[in-house]
Amino acid sequence: MKIVISGGLNSAMTHFAMIGLAGILEEAGAERVRLGWTVEGAAEAVVTWNGPDAGEAVKAHATRHADEGSWVQAKGADSATGLFSPRIKPPRSTAGWIDLESRREEFLGSDLTELDALFLSNLGEPGYWVVHNNELQPDRAASRWEMKTRNRGEEFVGKRLAPLADVVANRSTLSIIEGLTGASVTDTVGKNSPESRTSTGLTRPGPADDVLAWCGLWGISGFALVPAVSRVSATACASPLRTLHTKRALIPVLDRMVSPAAWRAVVASQAVNGLPSPDEERVSAALLELPLMGVIGACDFTVHKGGSSSAPERMILSGEFHPLEYFSPWTQMTRFQSA
Numbered sequence: 001m002k003i004v005i006s007g008g009l010n011s012a013m014t015h016f017a018m019i020g021l022a023g024i025l026e027e028a029g030a031e032r033v034r035l036g037w038t039v040e041g042a043a044e045a046v047v048t049w050n051g052p053d054a055g056e057a058v059k060a061h062a063t064r065h066a067d068e069g070s071w072v073q074a075k076g077a078d079s080a081t082g083l084f085s086p087r088i089k090p091p092r093s094t095a096g097w098i099d100l101e102s103r104r105e106e107f108l109g110s111d112l113t114e115l116d117a118l119f120l121s122n123l124g125e126p127g128y129w130v131v132h133n134n135e136l137q138p139d140r141a142a143s144r145w146e147m148k149t150r151n152r153g154e155e156f157v158g159k160r161l162a163p164l165a166d167v168v169a170n171r172s173t174l175s176i177i178e179g180l181t182g183a184s185v186t187d188t189v190g191k192n193s194p195e196s197r198t199s200t201g202l203t204r205p206g207p208a209d210d211v212l213a214w215c216g217l218w219g220i221s222g223f224a225l226v227p228a229v230s231r232v233s234a235t236a237c238a239s240p241l242r243t244l245h246t247k248r249a250l251i252p253v254l255d256r257m258v259s260p261a262a263w264r265a266v267v268a269s270q271a272v273n274g275l276p277s278p279d280e281e282r283v284s285a286a287l288l289e290l291p292l293m294g295v296i297g298a299c300d301f302t303v304h305k306g307g308s309s310s311a312p313e314r315m316i317l318s319g320e321f322h323p324l325e326y327f328s329p330w331t332q333m334t335r336f337q338s339a
Contacts, residue, residue, distance in 0.1 A: 003054050005045040006182025006212060009037065009299050012316040013202040015251050016145075016219030017212050018045040021058070021180065022260045023221050025049050027115040028057035034257035043321070048257065054180065055173030062168035062214060065161075071107040071116065072162050076100060082158025083107070086124040086142035087150055097128045119221035123156075124233060132230055143225050144235040144246045144314075147201025151311035160200055161217060163189050167210045179211035186210060201315045222260065224268035236267045238303075239276040249301040249316050250276050254294040266293050280329040287324055297323040 005021065007014030022035045030051030037043045047054075065072040074083040077099055081088050084104065091097045104125070112120075127141025148156040167188045168176070178184040187207040190196025199208040202216050223236040232242045239248040252272050254263075266272060271286040275298060301319035305312050 001050065001054070002046060002048045003177070003180060005047065005180060006209070007045065009043045009253065009321045010318045011203065012249060012251070012299075012301055012319065013199055013208065013212060013216045014045045015299065016202055016216040016222075017180070018047060018219070019222035019260065019263065020215035020218030020220075021054065022047050022049075022263075023115045023118070023218060024061045024215065025051065025054065025057050026260060027113050028052050028060060030057070033260060035260065035263060036257035037253055039255065043253075046257070053173060055176040058176050058180075058211060058215065059169065059171065059173055062165045062171075066165040066169040070165070071110075071112070071120075072157060072165055074103070074107060075158065076103065080153070080158070082155055082162060084120060084123070084125075085148075085155040085157040086126060086146055087139045087148070088126055088155050089153075090126060090128075090136060090138050100126070101128070115218075115221060119218060122221055122223055122225045124225050124227075127227070127233070130228075130230060140232045140244065141227055142233070143220055143223065144232075144238040145201075145220050145223055145249075147314045147316075149197070149307060149311055149313040151307075156200070160189075164198075164210055164214045164217070168214045171211060176211045179209035180215065182209075182212075184209070189213070201313075204315055204317065222264050222267060224264065234273075236273060239273075241273060245305045245312065245314065246303045248276060249299075249303055249319070251299045251301070251319075252290070252295045253297050253299060253321060255296045256294045258294070266295065269293070271295075272298075275327050283327060283329055287328055290324060295324065297321055297326070 005014050005018050018035050022033050026033050030049040033049040035047045071084055076083050124142035126138040130137045130140045146156050148160050185207055187196050187198050188210050190198035192207045195205050196207050198213045226234040232244050234241045237249055237251050238246040239250055271289040274282040274286040277283055299319040299321050302317045304317050305314050307313035
């Protein structure tokens, strides 16, 4: 079976949704799941597989997470905040942190799927151990691709992922396919408003199909997160790699269809994450290694930071594909001199 995801190379939402859908299909028992971009004409994001209907797989996945027993619906001690949101108002005491971790451990020791575990691992958690400038900085342990604006008590899992699960679970399988392919756009969570934030930073504000956003946010599972003791955790494809407010997203494009596991390995590689490095030797080494992985270039996205200092809003703007030669130190120098 095959599906073409709505959008193109210049849309971060499309990249993330392709990854998220591939993971959801694998969880549903699909075999030989592959994802990638067409190479002829305008590039299209494609997922192929043997197995269940994509609409049925996504609906079942959302339905499971809309259930009150799911970790997506679980709340913290205040009964209002999502238990697994990585960026929350931190507990004020050691006892509060212990309670939060104990509640989380109950779910982590339950029947999580492999995709659940991968998603939670790469989403991050409130970093109770992260201290910077003698202050607790728990947000530094979260994925940079979790971009929910935290104003008026908002947080990612309880206020975005949980409502999306309920909405997608109530969509028909046909409308789910239409949402994925762009045949229609139904933004129930964002009320189809021009100011809708349903995409949660994966696009500029505006209507986004609930299903596409659901799969896009699950695409976070495909970007490795490496925790740090006191610095910002490293998120795959975020540049600079350990900066609180990311400047760029650099997502590789391959010349072949690959499995979700192979794609995750490429994205987590030192070569991919070394491509935007200011270190010329590191970039040169990456340019030698990446073709061996099938990488032909990368989509370069600017990450915009707006909003207030107390509740900054990050969003990935429209990107541009560049072949690997674009990133070579020699090409960069030539372009700088001719500017």
